[in-house]
Amino acid sequence: DAGVIQSPRHEVTEMGQEVTLRCKPISGHDYLFWYRQTMMRGLELLIYFNNNVPIDDSGMPEDRFSAKMPNASFSTLKIQPSEPRDSAVYFCASSVFGRTNEKLFFGSGTQLSVL
């Protein structure tokens, strides 16, 4: 199993540009989560999907952020337009939730720098 795969690993862009982060969850996992990690705010849940449907997007900071999951093996997080305060590490995680299995599997993250 390849684990959760995120791309790119690093992204440097200029303010105002569109940024798209990509995630491939573990096959068979029906939950997908996007987290943002910063020094100031720690690890924040942005949005999560169940069976490709967005369930809770209350953590998305503002309308500049959007996320999609067109199929069970792919999700994107888009920021348009990007701002310097969006600089952070963005993690994708997937899981299968059952009575005893609440473990999250994280990707290696995308380090985003907005200049």
Place this chain on the structure above:
Amino acid sequence: GNSVTQMEGPVTLSEEAFLTINCTYTATGYPSLFWYVQYPGEGLQLLLKATKADDKGSNKGFEATYRKETTSFHLEKGSVQVSDSAVYFCALSTGGFKTIFGAGTRLFVKA
């Protein structure tokens, strides 16, 4: 609302020292509790978990006991190694599919 509070870091120890990282939580219902570890440049990975009161989670020499009376889940290891240097996150889940993480505690272990 649900929340997790863990001790601020960084924590700096010498190799073979005893480690404790404190974690307390606030939650409605009966949460599952977790410790995740993040090594440099990597995503978080589950270290151990406990799903009910008095359960002890353990892995790789690390242990934590779910204490409902004190709402705590402190992480301990009897003898740390340089390779344990990482950031440790305490977390809870109430079964609503949201995992709430603490701020993380960075551990440095010196040879």
